[in-house]
Amino acid sequence: MTTQDTVQSPSLRSQRLNQITHEPHTRLDALVKAHAPFESRASFARFVVAQYLFQSELVSLYNDAQLNAIVPDLCARCRAEAAKADLADLDTDVPAPVAGAVNNPGKPQALGWLFVSEGSKLGAAFLIKRAVGLGLSETFGARHLGEPAGGRAQGWKSFVKTLDGLSLSAEEEAELDKGAIDAFNRFTVLLEQAYATTPEIA
Ligand code: HEM
Structure with missing residues (x-):
């Protein structure tokens, strides 16, 4: 395989996922920042x-x-409970479910979603530092951004190693990619929905 081949088609599955989600990640990062989440506790x-x-x-x-x-x-690895506790810390009601949630995906698609959810813990290392400026921490208000047990890098490395070690058919690889892209699209919808809702007065 030539160097050029390596750049065009990454040999590792996780590298391919990184590549295909690079653009959605950049867009989502910009969207998060556009909502200025660290301007106030309400945001x-x-x-x-x-x-x-x-x-x-x-x-x-x-x-x-x-x-x-x-x-x-x-x-x-699930952070739903941590996020729920953060909502309570922030005197914010648990939101009603939003239509369009992922529903019983096949295994490869599910892994694509989990790749995105697990990957988002990497960006969380940066986000929690900003949350500290609002008086929040991994034990109050920003629990879901906290360092996972065993370490952030370690947790990601072991997830990626497992993912890269699976044997998948070409069809399943495509399903995996779809899951990852769908996850970014879904987070975008939920972010827009969250900021469109009038915040509770704490
Ligand atoms: C719902 C999914 C995701 C959200 C909402 C999200 C959000 C963010 C945000 C807002 C930042 C910027 C932090 C800052 O500069 O202060 C960031 C950085 C980062 N994210 Fe994500 N992210 C997601 C998924 C992922 C995934 C899947 C990966 C890895 C495959 C990833 C890897 C990173 C890394 C390494 C950074 C650090 C700096 C950089 O390279 O841009 N994120 N993320």
Whole structure:
């Protein structure tokens, strides 16, 4: 394989996912920043609403027996409860579910969603530093952005190693990619929804 081939078609599955989600990630990053979540606790609470909705939609995937057989510590990685506790810290109601949640995806698609959810813990390292400026921390208001047990880098590395080690058909690879792209689209919808809703007066 030539160097050029390597650039055009990454040999590792996780690298391919990074590549195909680069643009949606850049757009989402800009959208998050456009909503200025660190300008006030009220704005941050809207961001937490989006995070909570996203995480709560993924609970059934994090708890799925088959997926836990693939990723052994999967159920411990879920952040729905942490996000829910953050909402309580921020005196914000638990939002009603938003139509259009992922529903019983096949295994490869589910892994695409989980790739995005797990990957978002990397960006969270930057976000939590900003949350500290609002008087929040991984034990109050910004729990869902906290360092996972065992470390952020380690958790990501082991997830990616598992993902890269799976044997998938070409069709399943396409399903995986679809799951990852759908996850970015969904977070975008939930973020817009969260900021469109009038914040509760704390
Ligand atoms: C719902 C999904 C995601 C959201 C909402 C999200 C959001 C963000 C935001 C807002 C930042 C900027 C932090 C700052 O500059 O203060 C960021 C950075 C980052 N994100 Fe994500 N992200 C998501 C998914 C992912 C995924 C899937 C990966 C990895 C595959 C990832 C890897 C990173 C990394 C490494 C950074 C640090 C700096 C950079 O390279 O841009 N994120 N993310």
